[in-house]
Amino acid sequence: MxxxxxxxxxxxxxxxxxxxxxxxxxxxxxxxxxxxxxxxxxxxxxxxxxxxxxxxxxxxxxxxxxxxxxxxxxxxxxxxxxxxxxxxxxxxxxxxxxxxxxxxxxxxxxKGRKTVEGIVNISPEQIRLIPGANAGVENILKSLPGVNSNNELSTQYSVRGGNFDENLVYVNEIEVYRPFLIRSGQQEGFSFVNSDLVQNVDFSAGGFQAKYGDKLSSVLDITYKTPVSFGASLNLSLLGGSASVETVSGDGKLSTITGIRYRDNSLLVNSRQTETNFTPAFGDIQSLIKYKFSSKFHLSLLGNFSINDYDFQPISRQTNFGTIDEPIALLVVYEGQEQDQYITTFGAFKANYFVNEDLTLKLIGSAYHTLEEEHFDILAQYRLGEVNSNIGDQDLGEVEFSEGVGSQFTHARNDLDALIFNLEHKANLVKNGNQIDWGVKYTHEDIRDRLREFEVIDSAGFSIRPPFPDFDNDQPFEPFDAPLEAFQSRRATNFTKIDRVSAYLQWSRRTYWGENEIWMNAGVRAQNWTVSGENIDRTSQTVVSPRVQFALKPNWNKDMLFRLAGGFYHQPPFYRELRDPDGVVQPGVKAQQSIHVVLGNDYSFRLWDRPFKLTTEAYYKSLSDVNIYTLENVRIRYRANNDARAFAYGLDLRLNGEFVPGTESWLSIGYLKTEENSNNTGYIARPTDQRLKVAVLFQDYVPKIPDLKMYLNLVYNTGLPTGSPGFEDPAEFQNRLRDFRRADLGISYVLADRQKQFGKGHWLNKFKELNLGFEIYNLFDNRNAITSTFVRDVNTRRQFSVPNFLTGRVFNIKLGMRF
The missing domain is CATH 2.60.40.10 (Immunoglobulins)
Structure with missing residues (x-):
């Protein structure tokens, strides 16, 4: 190091x-x-x-x-x-x-197209090799500047002050979705993207073109492989496994690639402080089929079926917190269980017609169906007390005096059935140095949602009511005669339909300005959407989003490239953004708007006779009609009233290159500030105000044993402004979580690869690749927190912020092979 x-x-x-x-x-x-x-x-x-x-x-x-x-x-x-x-x-x-x-x-x-467009391209080989509790495309993205996540159990990420719902994800130009009801990372399993099938990964953190959809923050554009010969892979670990098969017909017209995955998070969840009986089952199967009817007409089919079956039965928990002088412990004993299930079916077709050398026409259709159940009844009986801190005492670490006792009962019977159809036409025309792209898309969303959940808090024998300002409890001096009420309760039934029509048109050109090379892009996209349904007033709205990009490659001795991008970015509300805190759909929610400006520079150079590149981007976002939300683990709940303004600005730097000959590593540094102002009450930090981020992705090998390789993934994030107790005004009370520190280490030995092949008769002859790996997640066993639980002390009426810790140090073994 x-x-x-x-x-x-x-x-x-x-x-x-x-x-x-x-x-x-x-x-x-x-x-x-x-x-x-x-x-x-x-x-x-x-x-x-x-x-x-x-x-x-x-x-x-x-x-x-x-x-x-x-x-x-x-x-x-x-x-x-x-x-x-x-x-x-x-x-x-x-x-x-x-x-x-x-x-x-x-x-x-x-310089190529992707560089001038400000797109980061990631090697599929790196995706499969870099260690992480949730290894895959998203694991690599979290090492980039401007991309933040404080939850290793989740594949969700925020970009430059946005939230998880503000990121576009495409697979072979087809937009994909994620489940609605997921509330914690340990319920997710894995993302839609299957790393075994990936051929190309492009990522833009802002200032993207009009051809991409209506989101505020980022675009992840994935391309799956088209096989040219038979191949197969198998990957196994203590967290599950995956397998893929690639086939090609004799005439080369038909090709298929199929992947199947299974994941079990027990190894990670059992490393947390809560003792549980945990039986997860996360599995999916994906297949991409392509057929070339002729040199002009190609058709591809993409299918996916996934099931997340999550059974969780907590038993007990002890969390020590406080200070050295005043250590405190929270002890909890649980009864009950949680049973969640998410079944997702996705199918899509894509037809390409190559009219001539200049014009390509595309027709894309897809259907997404998800059935989601979130059912739990959990009784938590807690005791809050002082911890014995006398070194040498036989009761060291035991709770000696209880400051508060109580119980909490949470209940949910949430069910959601969502069906989404898309039909889209896209085209690309290249003529006389100009490129013109256009497209039109129709989307129909039919969502049926039943929300039934409540929380009851009991302390010292009486039920705690919601702390509304018009309620006054003078017990025991006056008798309590108000009816009992749950601390939190939500009941709603929504049958919602949303119809969307969107279109875009953009122009690009690469030319010269004197001896300097320039690239220009200008485009506009528009969307009209209509919300309707049972007991919902039909509402229709339209937004228009112009966008531009400009890149300059000066004729200098030093290899420099400058980029400027900006425009108006709108995010028409998806179903979750239409639901208010009580779960009721508000059809009049407006599209959030962001005026986005990005200024970037790429400096490519050689150091020690090896290539390096320093990428710098400064950005500013001015947001209006902001839909304020609360973030708990990965669950987002919106106010659904567009009553705020916000801003975000920052600086991202990334230095990548061959720090070790023959390998690519990088260092990322990002600074971000994002705040919001609701109803002119003053600016406060947004839930994703992750001020400082430093990440290192480093690859190395033993010089005398080059087949023994090391992969290190380091991330440091400052604490998020979350953890405020329920019903508190965030403008008056904000609490930041502790800083996030994590290091994941992977060590592998390559038995066979493209440069290390064996002759006939050798047992390794059948393998194109074979490697055995050992991984350590959270190498330094840092106690990272994702949220805070607030517990009341009935004696002093104080509330204690008890951190909910993520996973500790975990060991994993991996075996990977390709045929």
């Missing part, structure tokens, strides 16, 4: 060192945007081949006119002429064609 931190220091304080060579790299695709493996790339006698994902990298001489030839037996060859400066990292993504005559010579900008 010492060389890692020394390298960071040197990077920030020394001049960059350039070699006398440059690098050309990229991804080779066919006409259908699918990767082409085994393409020969030759330049001045030096050469390489693209891998099975179409990726290649070739070192060439700098300051010299070099001719590169891309050739494959099944495609027309491509010739590229270019002259690169010392240490330049040039990205070239050729498209190989079969039936159409290829242009003799092609020159493409070195």
């Amino acid at each position: 010492s060389r890692f931190f020394v390298l960071i220091l040197l990077t920030l304080v020394t001049q960059t060192i350039f070699a006398q060579r440059a690098t050309v790299k990229g991804v080779i695709l066919d006409e259908n945007n699918q990767p082409v493996p085994n393409v020969n790339i030759v330049a001045d006698g030096e050469g390489t081949q693209s891998n099975r994902n179409g990726f290649y990298s070739l070192s060439i001489l700098a300051n010299k006119n070099v001719v590169l030839t891309f050739s494959h037996i099944s495609f027309k060859k491509v010739v590229l002429r270019l002259t690169l400066t010392d240490g330049e990292d040039y990205e070239f993504n050729p498209v190989l064609k079969v039936n159409i005559e290829q242009i003799d010579e092609v020159v493409v900008s070195s």
Whole structure:
């Protein structure tokens, strides 16, 4: 680790060192945007081949006119002429064609489309290797600046001051959804995205184009693999397992990829301070089927079925908190159980019609159905007392004096049935250096929801009523004659239908301004939505969102790129945003609006003859018609009245490169401030006001044993402004949780991979990849808290904030293989 931190220091304080060579790299695709493996790339006698994902990298001489030839037996060859400066990292993504005559010579900008658009591209291999309690795409995202999460059991994340509901997720251009009733991370299981099937991951933390949907914060754009040959994988661990199979027909027209996953969170949940009987069952199966009817018409089908069966029976809990001088403990004994079930079915088709070399038409349809049940009856009898802190006493750590006793009974019978249909047309036209994208989409949402939940708190033999200001209890001096009432109670039945029509149109162009390369994008999207249903006044609203992007690549010796993006971003309310705190649908809820400005810079350089890149982005958001919410674990509850304004601003930095030769690591630093003002009562911190974030993703290997590899995932976040007791005005009472510190370590030994293959007769000959791993989650056993429970002391009438801790140190073993 010492060389890692020394390298960071040197990077920030020394001049960059350039070699006398440059690098050309990229991804080779066919006409259908699918990767082409085994393409020969030759330049001045030096050469390489693209891998099975179409990726290649070739070192060439700098300051010299070099001719590169891309050739494959099944495609027309491509010739590229270019002259690169010392240490330049040039990205070239050729498209190989079969039936159409290829242009003799092609020159493409070195910066590529994703860089100028401000999109972060993440390697699928990193996703599968980097350790985490919830390993996968979201685990990697949480290591990026501006992306925050204080819950390792959840795949949800917030971006630049937004909440979990403000992030778009696409798989093969199809929008996907998550369950509605999930209230804690341990209930989730895993996200929709299956890492075994992923080919490409693009992520934008803000300032994205008009072609993406109507959300305020971010876009995660996933592309699943299209198999080119038979393949299979199997991954096993103490948390569950996954398997995938890739097939291709003899004529190459039909391809399928199918993945199945199973997860059991018992290993993680049992590391918490609450003793439980816990029997989870999280499983799903996904399949992507593609068929090429001709060179012009392709059809793909994506299907998913998942079930989360969550049975939870808490037994007891002891949480020690307070100070060294005044240690306090909360002891709880439970009765009852929680039984939740989430069954999700998703199906989609995507039809591509390639009219000609310039025009592509798409038709996408999808259906999402979820049946969710949240049923629990849990009685918690608690005792709050002073802890014996006398060192050497045989009762050290035991509770000696009880300051408060009481009980809490929570009940829920919540059921939800949601059906969502989408039908969308998209198109892409490239002509004379201009690119025009357009689309129109219709969505129908039919949601049937029954909410039945209450909480009763009893202390010293009497029921505690809600602390409303018009209620006065003078017991024992005056008799209590008011009716008993639950501390919290919600009862609602909603049959809601939402119809949406959205459309977008955008233009892009890459050109030159003198000797400087520039890229421009301008677009607009609009949406009209109508809310109706039983006992709901029919309400219709419309929003229009213009957006622009501009990128400049100056003709400088140093490789610099500047980006500016902004516009109006609207988020028409989804069903959860329409429900007020009592669970009643408010059809007149407006779309939240954000005026978003992002200024970014990419600086690519070489240090110690290895490539590095420093990305810096400053952003500002001005939000209006804000729908204030409360956040408890991963459950969000909105006020549904658009009565606030808010702002968010910050600075994100990310330094990535080969800190260790042959591996990619990065350091992320983010600063964020976001506040809201409800009814002009003054600005206070929003629930996602995560001021400082530092993350390190580091890869290394033993020099004399390169097959022994190490992966380290470090995250530090300052505490969130949450944990306020119920019924308190957050403008008068806000409590921040403790800072979040977490380190996950993975060690693996590679028995076989692409560079380590064995001949016939060897037992490893059948494996394309085989590795055995050992992981330690929460390496330093930090006691991170996700929420606070407030317990009353009836003697002093004080409320104690008792932290609810996340998982402790956990050990896991992994086995991964590919055939």
